[in-house]
Amino acid sequence: MRSAGTVAELVQRQWGDHRPGLRHRDTVLTHHQVASGAAARAALLADLLSAGGEPHLGVLLDNTPEFPLWLSAAALAGAAVAGINPTRRGAELARDIRHTDCQVLVTERAQLPLLDGLDLPGVRLLVTDTDAYAALLAPYAGAGPGDAVRPGIGPATRMLLYFTSGSTGAPKAAICTQGRLAAAGRSLVDHFGVRREDVHYICMPMFHGNAVIADWAPALAGGAAVALRRRFSASGFLDDVRAYGATYFTYVGRAVQYLLATPERPDDREHPLRLGFGTEAGAVDAARFRERFGVRLVEGYGSSEGGAAIQRTGDTPARAIGRASAGDDLAVVDPETGEERPAAVFDAAGRLTNGAEAIGELVNRGRTPFEGYWRNTAAEAERVRGGWYWTGDLFFRDADGFLYFAGRTDDRLRVDSENLAAAMIENILARWAEAAAVAVYAVPDPVAGDQVMAALAMRAGAVFDPAALTAFLAAQTDLGTKMAPAFVRIVPAMPVTATNKVHRVGLRREGFWCGDPVWRRDPDGGYAPLGGERLAALLGEYEERGTQLPDGPGIRARPASEDGTAYPH
Incomplete structure (x- = not known):
């Protein structure tokens, strides 16, 4: 079979394939039904898009069947999908929609409160779980996969506008063409041996490139089915995998750590999952995951x-x-x-x-x-x-x-004139069995440069023991002399972004001036609570030298008390 050069061609190939192709809760659609539903939406989209505007639509949805259906529809119609992040709010959310020149915004009733009061001139709203939407779509039900294909669709046709976040400035909308997305899907099919009988479990948010490029696209290219989870759930992960017969999943950020933090069960290895592909799990947690669940994680x-x-x-x-x-x-x-x-x-x-x-x-x-x-x-x-x-x-x-x-x-730190990388320190701290999640970042040194600060989320039932941490650090032969955290913040749960990446911007901004228990390393290598007189003395060092402390607007909280517990807000 000739290799498809566009996503539109991959969608068209689903026509006539009556194997299960999309699963979500009790909903099961065949590949043919997915292609048919995409064709209907593409025909509707062709009528909604103004010839004078950009062929762009925004999708503000959780992982429901409408998301991949509209991705497929956009491919057929030669339109580009802007994945809209539902964790954005107010003017920032409106900016994302306007910046990507969306003529149509596909959403659901659960997301409507986010749009209240937003200025979105010229944007047509489609609310998928309403009678009005069903009635609007009904006249196009007989469309075939080639009926709404826009002339001139090729590998260079825009397919995705997905936002990438940075530490400063507004998110940037990266462009991905049909050719690049189709090629990425084919590459992963070859690399991982994707089979037609596979089921790709999509639990990462589809507004992000990871879920679409590394999970949906190879399933589409390899003829595999997809199964959707509305939002990632560590406690529901294995139940979903078993119910859907999932064989492959992708992850980003701290998803793997959350899965490892769930209570162990005797049937942890009783499932069809064979592979996970993602980033930022780290070698330690990847080994733990394989030992516990019997699943190989491929870090890319x-x-x-x-x-x-x-x-x-x-x-x-x-x-x-x-x-x-x-x-x-x-x-x-x-x-x-x-x-x-x-x-x-x-x-x-x-x-x-x-x-x-x-x-x-x-x-x-x-x-x-x-x-x-x-x-x-x-x-x-x-x-x-x-x-x-x-x-x-x-x-x-x-x-x-x-x-x-x-x-x-x-994420680079300069400690006592030595450059350190946060990820290297995190990889060492991740070995500590008591920690479920770790993040390392810089806080200003009172004199010059940075000091190392670590946020730790403890495993279920574990209580932070400073002596145990000190002993653990002393036993790590690859821990450099300047790598040990000067400050340790104990968080009830690691703060993350919508894509499960650690929210380091917020952690750096708060520093040790936060509402969680914070411990400071003593010269002898032990840790003592940072509160009361200790905190006052430390703040005096900064004030004496005129060093600026991180202090973002609206986040200043009271420090920890003398025993390390947090003061009430």
Whole structure:
């Protein structure tokens, strides 16, 4: 069979396939019904879109069948889908919709309160779970998969406008064409051996690129079914996997840690799941996941914008991500000069000994698949400089060419004149069995540079024991002398973004001036509660030297008390 060059062609191939293709709760649609439903929506969309405007629609939905149906419809109609983040609010939410020039916004009744009072001129609202929507769609029920295909659809036709977040500024809408999305799906089919009988479980939010590019697209390209979870649930994960017969899933951020934090059960290995693919689980938790659930996790790396990718091979060292994907010319360079960094050097314990010299920003010096940002030339110019694609991520490379993730460029810490990467410290702290989730970030040092702060979410039933943490740190042979956290914040749950990534911006902004228990490391390596006189003395150091403390508007809370418990707000 000829390889499809567009997503529209992949959708058309579903016609006449009466195997189950989409599952959600009690709903089961065949591949044919998915293609038929997409054709009807594409025909409706063709009538709704103004010829004088951009062929863009926004989708403000949880993971319900309407989301993949509208993705498929947009592909047939030659339109682009902007995934709208339901955690955004007010003017920011309206900005996302207007910025992407959405003529139509597909939503559901549960999301309508988010739209109250928003100024969205010229945007047609479709509310999927209403009688009015059903009546609007009914006349198009007989459409075939080729009836609404816009002339001229090709690999370069825009397909997705998905928002990528940064530490500053408004989210940027990255462009993904039909050709790139279809190619990504085919690549993962080949890489993971996707079979027609597979079921891809989509529990990550579909407004984000991970769920669409790494989960939905390979299912579509390989003829596999998809099963949807409205929103990620750690407690409901295995029940869903069993009910749907799921064999593959994707994850980002802290999803794996949440799954490991659920109570162990005797039947944890009784399921059809064979593979998980994602980022940021870390080698320690990936090993724990395989030991407990019998499922291999494949850690990958790909910049959200598609500008660089790393593939893991069988000979990849445990802590490495892998080597550059075919066609990419990846290098680790000094972000200031562009000069390539030297290879990493490890001691007998596996500790990186030349981090200050070896860690740099990952760039792609070859031809990049990055397709730009929608109406944001300044951001494009920052991303592509001197003909190179700059990922904004820190890496180091060993002598054999394997690449190791070291954090984001804004996750770098400078402690006592030494550059440290937050991700490396997190990987060490993640070994502590008592911690369910870990985040490391910088807080200002009273004199100069940074101090290391860690937020820890404890496992169910565990109580933070500072002596146990001190003993654990002392036993880690690869913990550098400046890596031990100066401050430890105990959080009831790790604050995360809508895509389950740690909300480091908020953590950095609050620093140790928060409502959770905070412990400070003593010169002897032990930890004592930061409160009362200790906190006053520390604040006096900052005041004496005129050092600015992080203090975002509206987040200043009372500090911990002398015994480490939080004062009431």
